[in-house]
Amino acid sequence: MVLLNAAVAILFTTLITFSAAAASFVADDAYPSPHIASMTSCDLDDLSPIRREEYDEGRIIDITHRYRSDMPSWESDDGLGQFLWLPGSMKNGSLANNSEMKLPAHTGTHVDAPGHVYDHYFDAGFDVDTLDLHVLNGPALLVDVPRDKNITAEVMKSLNIPRGVKRVLFRTLNTDRRLMWQKPFDTSYVGFMKDGAQWLKDNTDIKLVGTDYLSVAAFDDLIPAHLVFLESREIILVEGLKLEDVKAGIYNVHCLPLRLLGAEGSPIRCILIK
Ligand SMILES: [Zn+2]
Numbered sequence: 092m093v094l095l096n097a098a099v100a101i102l103f104t105t106l107i108t109f110s111a112a113a114a115s116f117v118a119d120d121a122y123p124s125p126h127i128a129s130m131t132s133c134d135l136d137d138l139s140p141i142r143r144e145e146y147d148e149g150r151i152i153d154i155t156h157r158y159r160s161d162m163p164s165w166e167s168d169d170g171l172g173q174f175l176w177l178p179g180s181m182k183n184g185s186l187a188n189n190s191e192m193k194l195p196a197h198t199g200t201h202v203d204a205p206g207h208v209y210d211h212y213f214d215a216g217f218d219v220d221t222l223d224l225h226v227l228n229g230p231a232l233l234v235d236v237p238r239d240k241n242i243t244a245e246v247m248k249s250l251n252i253p254r255g256v257k258r259v260l261f262r263t264l265n266t267d268r269r270l271m272w273q274k275p276f277d278t279s280y281v282g283f284m285k286d287g288a289q290w291l292k293d294n295t296d297i298k299l300v301g302t303d304y305l306s307v308a309a310f311d312d313l314i315p316a317h318l319v320f321l322e323s324r325e326i327i328l329v330e331g332l333k334l335e336d337v338k339a340g341i342y343n344v345h346c347l348p349l350r351l352l353g354a355e356g357s358p359i360r361c362i363l364i365k
Pocket residue numbers: 092093197201202203305306330356
């Protein structure tokens with residue numbers, strides 16, 4: 092989740108060294124289209140990048156959402172909107188293309204640090220750079236939860252997740268409804284209720300909690316459930332995962348946030364390896 096006053100804008104530039112990368116962006120004034128008129132159709136075929144969800148014949152599965160201008164953004168009807176600009180363009184005489192981006196730190200597939208809902212943790216510096224990479228990388232369970240309710244204590248109990256399981260990705264109705272593919276923010280998404288978060292904390296060894304919309308907590312228990320999860324600073328929340336077409340079961344998960352000093356959230360790349 093993201094609260095307006097907690098939103099941190101990320102602003103940095105990336106060097107796009109290969110001009111073909113620009114071919115995939117929607118052309119507009121800020122992002123001029125490449126000169127394709129002089130190319131033959133054969134050239135264009137060779138220059139069409141392949142975008143994949145899986146690698147190595149399905150062994151590596153990308154569970155990160157692609158950042159798109161029409162992806163949902165917290166409490167916005169209009170989606171994320173433009174997040175990438177090209178102030179240095181080769182078509183305008185620059186020696187290289189240099190993009191600049193700006194977006195809320197809690198956009199798309201992202202991680203929450205303890206400073207997100209505890210201001211004294213924020214002040215003390217518990218940012219995304221302090222998160223434990225051991226928790227974010229290792230054996231993980233992908234489970235389906237009942238589709239007709241939020242994740243309550245009762246639901247958590249019914250999942251029978253064994254002690255010793257440290258990382259769990261919870262697939263919910265949000266995936267079936269393809270909510271991460273809908274531009275308007277939808278408050279009817281499902282997630283953890285406070286009692287579900289408390290049950291997980293008290294009765295399991297789970298330290299990585301992943302879900303499939305912009306908040307692990309249901310909208311009605313937004314702050315209370317976050318407070319339960321983040322109080323100990325041992326549990327890491329990964330939100331907005333892309334869990335379509337992945338079989339439930341055991342994988343190795345690998346999630347890597349950016350080292351954004353002072354940020355209580357960060358875009359994160361998450362993959363599963365069979
Ligand atoms: Zn968040």
